[in-house]
Amino acid sequence: MTSRKQEKFEMILDAAQKVIAENGFHGSQVSKIAKEAGVADGTIYLYFKKKEDILISLFEDRLGKLVDRFNSSIQETDTAEQALRKVCEIHFTELENNVDLAYVTQIELRQSSIELRKAIGLSVKPYIQLIEHIVQKGIHENSFRPELDPKLTRHLIFGAMDEVVTSWLISGRKYSLSAQVDKTVDFFLKALSS
Amino acid sequence: MTSRKQEKFEMILDAAQKVIAENGFHGSQVSKIAKEAGVADGTIYLYFKKKEDILISLFEDRLGKLVDRFNSSIQETDTAEQALRKVCEIHFTELENNVDLAYVTQIELRQSSIELRKAIGLSVKPYIQLIEHIVQKGIHENSFRPELDPKLTRHLIFGAMDEVVTSWLISGRKYSLSAQVDKTVDFFLKALSS
Amino acid sequence: MTSRKQEKFEMILDAAQKVIAENGFHGSQVSKIAKEAGVADGTIYLYFKKKEDILISLFEDRLGKLVDRFNSSIQETDTAEQALRKVCEIHFTELENNVDLAYVTQIELRQSSIELRKAIGLSVKPYIQLIEHIVQKGIHENSFRPELDPKLTRHLIFGAMDEVVTSWLISGRKYSLSAQVDKTVDFFLKALSS
Amino acid sequence: MTSRKQEKFEMILDAAQKVIAENGFHGSQVSKIAKEAGVADGTIYLYFKKKEDILISLFEDRLGKLVDRFNSSIQETDTAEQALRKVCEIHFTELENNVDLAYVTQIELRQSSIELRKAIGLSVKPYIQLIEHIVQKGIHENSFRPELDPKLTRHLIFGAMDEVVTSWLISGRKYSLSAQVDKTVDFFLKALSS
DNA sequence: CATGAATGAGCTTTCATTCAT
């Protein structure tokens, strides 16, 4: 019973991602998402309180899964350097391989109300903190400069990667995103290394 | 006549910035902007074809003035390093001293349709190119690493600064933004220097 | 089996009265009544054809019981005067002692569709007829004026009492309703007496 | 300009009365009223803040005009008895001659939310107070009993007349309402006279 | 008999844009 509910919940999220990717944020009416999910409009409201909640859940779900992947991948690494490389690798590869998701997270979901963006911010936070931990680890390992401000640095790193992805999307994906990993990580390591 | 037209044009832009800063993007109806500007609703449409055009013009105007400041300030510098420091300094200082503008550019204007965001992208482009030129100049001066990819690097630098500003705003401006200039530029210079 | 059916029927009516008194007519969804009654939504429809039928039955049941009380009480009286006094006494006392019922009958149930109000009218009819009988009895006893029109008079009397109850409720029940019995009956007897 | 605004305001009220009389309260969508008034849906909201406001204004306007008629007619009377007769005469005649209005005020407008009914109550208050004044005048003139409670009496009189009108409507108007004036006023005067 | 998940019709309100004055 719970699993059937969970199942339909996922179906609606999948439908929402597809509809948003195809029609854009403002062209994604509840009725369109319902149709794509193969349920009635009213059914949506058995699983989500408001339309916004679909988007928040969508972001939480997708980003949550990404952060899980980050965490488990990092545990296979020894140094902060390796961890940072892994993070950038997954970040770029994952979004390159899932253009719908990239479009939704980088473009569409940012066109939302301030309340929604705050909720989305909460989903991003674990990722930003993950980056901060890596920076701190690097400092402890003496591979990163001790005078680094981890709070500032995490934003510099996240912002840089985020913008690279967005500009890649807006350019029309004319080049490989994953091909930027090495240069990007080089940039970071040069900036961070002691 | 043209100057009178120009005058009213600016009045509407000023009104738009004020209204958006006060009411947020979604609370900024044409009628509200008209009222703030002291003109009738219909008058807006003598100066702008669509509502979006107000926002595009607003961004173009404000960012254009910023880029002008960047350009003239940079001409007072000798090295790419100095230029980059100047750019970051102006970027952070200007937005710290003009919170309305910061709020409008970092938060409100991003909640807009894809068409609008593309138009805004065009306004940002000269700034991104400015950063690229500085990187190229640094390479020519042999102060920056020759293997740097200027196209990628400009996004890394812009994205990093952009995210620092946004997170400063969202944090509630609890710390000084301009105080982050040195650490930020250090990060960049370490990343870039040969 | 029939008694079990009857039992659940009553449970639903009790639940309906409670829910309406607590949430008002427009806040009383079928699902809320079902929950209060401790049954599933669909179960309601095994006992009532439409939502309206719950309300009609509720009114019939409650008013039927009141009319029963009227009838048995009147049989203990000798004259039409005494009967009329008894009717007013029960009318006011009963509603004063059962504010939920008063609220539901005087305020909430009147906010209903025309069909429902007609059905409710049928429930009130026996009560109106009771009043008519008393008037006729008084005329026969020569205590009431022979020129009285019983059909008109029953409405004058019912309408007067009904409005007194409603205004007492709307006033916030700041005074005693039963304390109005004597003055009200005096008014009627003066109007009726030969 | 103000008169044009007033004119359209009245047009919408007239349309609302007609639509409600024809379709009932629940069948009277804003779009239907707008169509009947010959304006666009949105235009309604230039004159009324919410749909409910149409109904409140309708009641205020119609009842206000009635109370005006009451007041001026009463000034032509000398005694409280004459005044009371006049009130009942106008009350019954006016509604008999304007069945749409009768239907709307007695049946349809009562099926409304509690907030709306409170607002309507405010419109009825001047009328109820008018009745109270007549009662007080009668007491001063020594034609009415001094022990009468004017606050209670006004409700007895209003409630009686109100119910007579409603039952006349529900009966399908099979008899003359104005023909009930004499018997009704006789009832009141007998009840009131000293 | 009972359940409760699913349905989907239905309606108010906003606001960018127009155009007669």
Add this chain to the structure above:
DNA sequence: CATGAATGAAAGCTCATTCAT
């Protein structure tokens, strides 16, 4: 040039009712 009254399309959400289990 300027006005601002009028337009009307568009969409989120509720809830009575059904029916497969």
